[in-house]
Amino acid sequence: MEEHRNITLKCAVCGNENFEYDDVKFESIDVADEMKCTLCNKVYSREELVDVNSSLIENTGKEFAEELLKAEIKRMGFKLK
Ligand SMILES: [Zn+2]
Incomplete structure (x- = not known):
């Protein structure tokens, strides 16, 4: 079995996969x-993003899901200009 997992975060409202964060805050x-979703401007907390995308990571524990989420956020390099 392949242990490594990849997830793609999705906006629950519009399905967009691009998010940004406020680099002033x-x-x-x-x-x-x-x-924040770059398309519909829905704002998510980290926890909400985990919840929204939990079906993608349902076979992992919450803690591991959080790790995946962090890695994914880094990979995507969200930035708010
Ligand atoms: Zn959206």
């Missing part, structure tokens, strides 16, 4: 706990 993506 938050120093880096690591500390940002609010992400």
